[in-house]
Amino acid sequence: MSPLEHMARRVANDPFFLGAILHCYAESEQLTPAALANYLGCSVETLPQVQLCRAPRAEAGAFTHDIELIANRFHLDTERLMEVVRHGQALQRLRAASSAAAGSLLAARDRPPPPDSPPGETP
Amino acid sequence: MSALPTHEEGLALHERLLTDDPTATSDFIVAFLAPLAAFLHHQLPHLDPHLCQEAAEDALLALVKKPTSYNPLRKKLNGYLVMSARGDLNNRLRREKKHQQNRQSFHLVEVDAESGKSLQSEETPILQMIHHEEQRGQREFLERCRRQLSPEEQVCLDLLLQGKGQRAELVAALGWMHLSAAEQELQVKRIKDRVKKRLKRAGGPPL
Numbered sequence: 212m213s214p215l216e217h218m219a220r221r222v223a224n225d226p227f228f229l230g231a232i233l234h235c236y237a238e239s240e241q242l243t244p245a246a247l248a249n250y251l252g253c254s255v256e257t258l259p260q261v262q263l264c265r266a267p268r269a270e271a272g273a274f275t276h277d278i279e280l281i282a283n284r285f286h287l288d289t290e291r292l293m294e295v296v297r298h299g300q301a302l303q304r305l306r307a308a309s310s311a312a313a314g315s316l317l318a319a320r321d322r323p324p325p326p327d328s329p330p331g332e333t334p
Numbered sequence: 335m336s337a338l339p340t341h342e343e344g345l346a347l348h349e350r351l352l353t354d355d356p357t358a359t360s361d362f363i364v365a366f367l368a369p370l371a372a373f374l375h376h377q378l379p380h381l382d383p384h385l386c387q388e389a390a391e392d393a394l395l396a397l398v399k400k401p402t403s404y405n406p407l408r409k410k411l412n413g414y415l416v417m418s419a420r421g422d423l424n425n426r427l428r429r430e431k432k433h434q435q436n437r438q439s440f441h442l443v444e445v446d447a448e449s450g451k452s453l454q455s456e457e458t459p460i461l462q463m464i465h466h467e468e469q470r471g472q473r474e475f476l477e478r479c480r481r482q483l484s485p486e487e488q489v490c491l492d493l494l495l496q497g498k499g500q501r502a503e504l505v506a507a508l509g510w511m512h513l514s515a516a517e518q519e520l521q522v523k524r525i526k527d528r529v530k531k532r533l534k535r536a537g538g539p540p541l
Contacts, residue, residue: 214368218391227399229356263360265398277356284357 219259229281230262232299239302251295252288261285267296338369344411351401359398366394366415374419378470385426390415392422424471479536483529490525491533499526 212220223234237247248258267277278296282289339347347365350358367390374386393415397404404414476495480488489507493499501522505511508525510518 214371214387214390215364217387218363218367218394221391222395228359260360260364263363265356265359267356268354273354277354281356 213259215259215263219262222263226266226303228262229264229266229296232266232296232303233262234299235302235306236295236299239298251291253285257285261287336369336372338373338412339365341410341412345406348397348401348404348406348411351398362398363394367391370394370415370419373416374423378423381423385423386419389419389423389426392426393419396422475536479533482532482536487525487529487532490529494526494529 219230222228222230225231233247236242237244242250244258245255248255251258251261253261261281264281265277267274267281275293278293279289281287282292338344343365347358347362351362370393371383371387371390374389375381375383378386396418397415404411409417476491480491483491486508490499490504493503493507498504501519504522504525505513505518508521510521513521
C-alpha cells in the first residue's frame with residue numbers, strides 16, 4: 212500500500228475530508244476502490260488524491276464551486292461526483308441522526324423514573 | 335529518498351490551504367507525505383518505518399486542518415513539519431512505551447505467580463527502539479549543550495556525567511593544582527554551578 216493510500220484509508224471516517232463521504236457511498240453501494248474510481252472516472256491510483264481533498268462546503272453556491280474544482284483538477288465526471296457526494300452526505304446525516312437517536316434512547320433508559328411512578332413503569 | 339519541496343514551493347502550497355480550494359489539502363499532502371516520512375526514517379533508521387509514516391501523517395493532518403498554526407515569518411515550513419512530526423513521534427513512542435511496560439509488568443506477574451521462577455526483564459523490540467531513541471535524544475541534547483560551553487566547562491561536564499565530580503578530580507583535570515585549597519574549592523563550585531545552570535536552562539535533567 213502506498214503512503215497516500217495509507218493516509219486516505221486513515222481519513223476514511225474523518226468528515227473534514229472528501230474521503231469520508233466517498234467511503235459512505237462506496238460502503239452503501241458495496242463498491243471496491245477500483246469500482247469507485249471507475250465510476251468517478253479516474254484511475255485507482257488517483258483515487259487517494261481525490262479522497263484527500265477537503266469535503267465540499269455545504270452552502271449551495273460553494274458546494275457546486277468545490278465540486279467543479281475537484282472534478283476539473285482530477286478529470287472526473289462532474290455530474291457523477293456531485294451525485295456521489297450528495298448521496299454520501301445524505302448517508303452521513305442519516306448515520307449521525309441514528310447514532311444521536313440511539314444515544315437519547317440510552318440516556319432515557321438510564322434516567323430514573325419520577326418518584327410518583329408505579330414500580331416498573333418508565334416515562 | 336524523494337526530496338521535500340523547496341521553501342518557495344512549500345509556501346505556495348501552504349497559501350493555498352488558506353483559501354477555499356478543496357484540492358489544496360490533497361496537493362499539500364501529496365507533496366509532503368512521502369518525503370517527510372522518508373526524511374524521518376533517514377534521521378531515525380532504527381525506528382519502524384510505519385511509525386515514521388504515521389508521524390508524518392499526524393503532522394500533515396494537523397497543518398491541513400489548521401493552516402494558520404504555521405507562521406512563515408517564524409520558521410521554514412520544512413523545519414516546522416519535521417519538528418511537528420518529531421513531536422508526534424515522541425508522543426507515539428511514549429504511549430507505546432507505557433503500553434508495553436503495562437503489558438510487560440502484567441506478564442511478569444503472571445509468570446511469577448505460575449512458576450515462581452526468577453523474573454528477568456527482557457525488552458521487547460519496540461522498547462529497545464524507544465530506549466535507543468531516548469538515548470539518542472539525550473546524546474543530541476548533550477552535544478547541543480556542549481557546543482555552548484567553554485573548554486573547561488566541557489571537561490567539567492564530562493566528569494560530572496561520569497560521576498567524577500569530586501573536587502580533587504576536577505582540580506586535576508582542569509590543572510588547578512597551583513591554586514590554594516580555598517581557591518580550588520571556590521573555582522570548582524563555580525564551574526559546577528555554571529555547567530548545571532546551563533543544562534537546566536536548556537531543559538536537561540539535573541546532574
